[in-house]
Amino acid sequence: MAAGRERRAEADTFTARLKKQVHRVRTGLRRSAVDYFRGDGSDWVALAGLLLTIPVIACVTLMNSVWCSPAMLVLPIVAGGLLLRPSSLLSLYAAAATALIVESVKLGPYTEGPSRVTPGIVLVVAACGFFGLLIAQFRSRVGVPWRRGGTMLFDLRERIRVQSKLPKLPMGWHREMALRPAGGQSFSGDFVVAARTNGGRTLEVVLTDVSGKGMDAGSRALLLSGAFGGLLGSLPPHAFLPAANGYLLRQDWDEGFATSIHLVLDLDSGDYELFSAGHPPGLQLSAGNGRWEEKVAEGPLLGVYGGAQFDSVKGSLRPGDVLMLFTDGLVETSERDIVEGIDRLTGEADRYVAGGFHGAAWHLIEAVAKDVNDDRALLLICREGATTGPATL
Numbered sequence: 001m002a003a004g005r006e007r008r009a010e011a012d013t014f015t016a017r018l019k020k021q022v023h024r025v026r027t028g029l030r031r032s033a034v035d036y037f038r039g040d041g042s043d044w045v046a047l048a049g050l051l052l053t054i055p056v057i058a059c060v061t062l063m064n065s066v067w068c069s070p071a072m073l074v075l076p077i078v079a080g081g082l083l084l085r086p087s088s089l090l091s092l093y094a095a096a097a098t099a100l101i102v103e104s105v106k107l108g109p110y111t112e113g114p115s116r117v118t119p120g121i122v123l124v125v126a127a128c129g130f131f132g133l134l135i136a137q138f139r140s141r142v143g144v145p146w147r148r149g150g151t152m153l154f155d156l157r158e159r160i161r162v163q164s165k166l167p168k169l170p171m172g173w174h175r176e177m178a179l180r181p182a183g184g185q186s187f188s189g190d191f192v193v194a195a196r197t198n199g200g201r202t203l204e205v206v207l208t209d210v211s212g213k214g215m216d217a218g219s220r221a222l223l224l225s226g227a228f229g230g231l232l233g234s235l236p237p238h239a240f241l242p243a244a245n246g247y248l249l250r251q252d253w254d255e256g257f258a259t260s261i262h263l264v265l266d267l268d269s270g271d272y273e274l275f276s277a278g279h280p281p282g283l284q285l286s287a288g289n290g291r292w293e294e295k296v297a298e299g300p301l302l303g304v305y306g307g308a309q310f311d312s313v314k315g316s317l318r319p320g321d322v323l324m325l326f327t328d329g330l331v332e333t334s335e336r337d338i339v340e341g342i343d344r345l346t347g348e349a350d351r352y353v354a355g356g357f358h359g360a361a362w363h364l365i366e367a368v369a370k371d372v373n374d375d376r377a378l379l380l381i382c383r384e385g386a387t388t389g390p391a392t393l
Helices: 002-011 014-038 044-063 070-083 086-107 119-142 146-163 215-231 237-251 338-352 360-369
Strands: 173-180 190-197 202-210 258-266 271-277 282-285 292-295 312-316 322-326 376-383
Touching: 044 070, 044 086, 070 086, 070 119, 086 119, 173 190, 173 360, 190 215, 190 376, 202 215, 202 237, 202 322, 202 376, 215 237, 237 258, 237 271, 258 322, 282 338, 292 338, 322 338, 338 360, 360 376
Parallel strands: none
Antiparallel strands: 173 376, 190 202, 202 258, 258 271, 271 312, 282 292, 282 322, 322 376
16 A cells, blocks of 8 residues: 555655646647648748748848848748638738738839838739639648648559559469550550459459549549449359449440440460450460451440440450550541551551560550650560460561
8 A cells, every 4th residue: 555655645746747738739749740740730830930930031031131132021921821721821911911011111112112011012023922822721621731732642552553453373384564654644544454263273353444634533533443443253254344334324424435444364274255345456466476466356336325235256365375455545546547546556566576575564655655745554464385486566
């Protein structure tokens, strides 16, 4: 009992209470900082810091207006447009306007010498404040603070990349995927979802091209890739495209159509089945004769009308054979039709027949459609075996 009283007495000392209080303050500041940079906390810290910079700038301007122009007040106004909410931004603008008035009175009329508060400086500060308020109101309406905006876009891009990752294949098979968005952007309307089903014996791959390109189609591509990834493997192969078509119709988008090609490959036998929804044909290289053969499956675009039928085409990959799937941005432009584009693609692919197609997907896009202002995607499935000589067009 005596030992317990001594411990309680030590805990009630001034030093112990001070340590507890300091710990609480540190914990509260850390949580506030985390919430602030996540965009969930108050912006009072940023407001206080910017309000303190305004009198500092005003004092330095009054001391030496040559090196510190009155236009320096633009800096906290621009920072406030990025950091503050609209209500807090008005307080900052009031402080900046007060500082301009004080500078104008202390420095005298602008007609009496340089480095004074001129009408042009007032207009520049007011214009920056106006555009900063527009940005803050837009950010507030969207509900995504600037501190989270870049992180959110990065997370969306990474989710698309992860969902497009192809599963590992057993020995004797090689797969690779290359994707190039339009205009060098990070978002694309082309995406791939893939899974090994049937106990890992079957590879199912869906290559989709959403209407639009780049950032305009990126959000719809993210939504569709998640939906298609959930459908893949949950339905029989012949039911996938009808279900995807129904999903697009329910979205009721202005640009609600997409093309898609669905590969179902038996990894034991090499037999496959292709289902297409308005997508360019697949290309198969036969190791026996070195020729490329088009694999054309019939089916309408996704999201156009309900009750659509999708007929498949069957084939088989023997050792040394290659199956190539791609989107129309790779083979079709305003200057050339799809037939000419396919001929050019197969001609470039012939260069890799002798040495193998490892690492060929990216180089094929570079060679065939490097400067095309459209999303481009290329998927290669190779059954490794004896190599063949150059293919014949």
